[in-house]
Amino acid sequence: MKNKPEIKAALKAAFPYTLPIMAGFLFLGAAYGIYARTEGLAAAYPILMAAVIFAGSLEFVAVDMLTSGVFDPINALVMTLTVNARHLFYGISMLDKYRAAGKKRWYLIFGMCDESFSINCTAQPPAGIDRSLFYFWVTLLNQVYWVSGAALGALAGGLINFDLPGLDFVMTALMVVIFLDNWLKEKQHYSSLIGLGVSLACLLIFGSGSFIIPSMVVMLIVLTLLRKPIEKAADAASEKEAQP
């Protein structure tokens, strides 16, 4: 068991990283809660789903499933796997970091949404901060924001005016900044360029509803074919860094 000052220090280090997500999740979570209510669900459903599914875009799809009137659990499972397949890439990327987190890893993996993955994958906690605790706080704070937003929208949606056109852009802005931070510190840019290029090409070819899985497949193929040059570029950069 870690001591209290260590836990507090990790919280203090993690909190600033989650501020943009606080704004984005409270707003989008509220929009989600309101949407679920206007579709006819009781308030408990969006709140429950926010807590146990914790995957924003799927939860909107789940509202449609629950209100369609058709009970089709196999379809629900297939839809979920399709919408969330990108998490597989997150897991492979976080193998080393999360496997080293002891018992906390179970919660870290459970709560690995887009935003928690992006921060924990790129943030460099200050020296002296326990990394696993830092990852833990980022994940927990994000989930608290999302569930609070959903509850706010589901319970008080009719009372408060949430109409702030454009505030949802905060999530896009955050992703761009995280991408830039990673770009500035990565040892080779092949992966980032492949990620952008392949996804954009697949978006244009397959359309916004079904481009993620083709993108993942093509990325895997390209990264596998380019393994040698990419490893060489990364090694060359590391050697350069090691020289005085």
Added chain:
Amino acid sequence: MTQVQMLITIAMCVIGTMLTRFLPFMVFPSGKPVPKYVQYLGKALPGAALGLLVIYCFKGVDILSGSHGLPELISLAVITALHLWRRNMLLSVGAGTAAYMMLVNFVFK
């Protein structure tokens, strides 16, 4: 749908989501060595996954109609310039979002 059917549907969403999150960790549990190829993917995938997420955020932009994606493009330029200059996450995200909100509410109405 009955309440039980609704809860089963939600359970399927939970099972599916957790499968996509836990699978890599079930295949390569702590203490078991990770093959060299998967180690390579672990290093190469973050950049690619973040690139995918950026495109995912812009997937709803329609360059052929409406404001032709100009508010998004201008805000993207603001975020990139500001971030390369000051390297301050909260400043870049805050200013970029504020710029976008001004553009969609006052300029490209």
